[in-house]
Amino acid sequence: MQIAETLHELRSARQQLTGRVGLVPTMGYLHEGHLSLVRAASEECDHVIVTIFVNPTQFSAHDDLASYPRDLPRDLALLQAEDVALVFTPTPALIYPPGYQTYISVEQVSQEKEGGARPGHFRGVATIVAKLFNLAQPQRAYFGQKDAQQVAVIRRMAHDLHFPLEIVVCPIIREADGLAMSSRNVYLTADERRAAAIIPQAWQRAAQAYDDGERHPNALRALVRDHIAQEPLARLDYVSLASARTLAEQDSPTDEPLLLSLAVQVGRPRLLDNCLLPLALNTREGASATLGRVE
Numbered sequence: 001m002q003i004a005e006t007l008h009e010l011r012s013a014r015q016q017l018t019g020r021v022g023l024v025p026t027m028g029y030l031h032e033g034h035l036s037l038v039r040a041a042s043e044e045c046d047h048v049i050v051t052i053f054v055n056p057t058q059f060s061a062h063d064d065l066a067s068y069p070r071d072l073p074r075d076l077a078l079l080q081a082e083d084v085a086l087v088f089t090p091t092p093a094l095i096y097p098p099g100y101q102t103y104i105s106v107e108q109v110s111q112e113k114e115g116g117a118r119p120g121h122f123r124g125v126a127t128i129v130a131k132l133f134n135l136a137q138p139q140r141a142y143f144g145q146k147d148a149q150q151v152a153v154i155r156r157m158a159h160d161l162h163f164p165l166e167i168v169v170c171p172i173i174r175e176a177d178g179l180a181m182s183s184r185n186v187y188l189t190a191d192e193r194r195a196a197a198i199i200p201q202a203w204q205r206a207a208q209a210y211d212d213g214e215r216h217p218n219a220l221r222a223l224v225r226d227h228i229a230q231e232p233l234a235r236l237d238y239v240s241l242a243s244a245r246t247l248a249e250q251d252s253p254t255d256e257p258l259l260l261s262l263a264v265q266v267g268r269p270r271l272l273d274n275c276l277l278p279l280a281l282n283t284r285e286g287a288s289a290t291l292g293r294v295e
């Protein structure tokens, strides 16, 4: 496994990789969710490139950039045990040198939900991901369904800017009690960690109702809201029922694939979770074919 720290090192290592290259962009502090992306990439591609970069432009002033968890030696050891050809670990000064002025803004799909809660977040995400696509020149890029709106923003950006690559969306990896894995789970106290299990329970309740025939988005949203309200340590930020393709919020019953997503504050971290409806879509193939798909 090669490690590249400079643009020159990355470009010359990339030149030596022939065949299909899969890219897994990460902000490090790797967990099984990230490793599932790496494993999917190594199943489908000839070579895997992983990037580790805590991207400052996707954090806002009140976000947790300085205290975002980092452990590069541990990350590299985890990747060493996987089938990874190249790891790119740039510094912020390399990616955004003094005088830097170019950003990518994806409009409609960035606006609501996470975009509403974290202004500027998706501008930072689209910018860094476009840079990584340019640098790594992958044929496929792998992202987790957990950040569902991020997937839709990246797909729109890749389509609009004519990046010749395929975006693969991998299912959410969960702890034993159903909590979606996230680097931010490390901030939870023991009581908050127990309370956070309410999040997957809430969407499962709505998904069960959907399975039983409930199609009204307001009724499904209400089930999630009522369930989260039972847990005093959890505060629902939003629950969304949106088109899985466009992420447009739905107000009337539909049989189109839906994305049920929610953000919940539990102590310090704001935790995200989601599922595609019908539930059979929550696979690599199902999510890749629907979530944020641009025709």
Ligand code: PAF
Pocket: 025, 026, 027, 053, 055, 058, 125, 128, 129, 147, 150
């Ligand atoms: O999902 C993440 O970890 C980040 O948003 C990404 C895609 C690596 C861009 O910084």
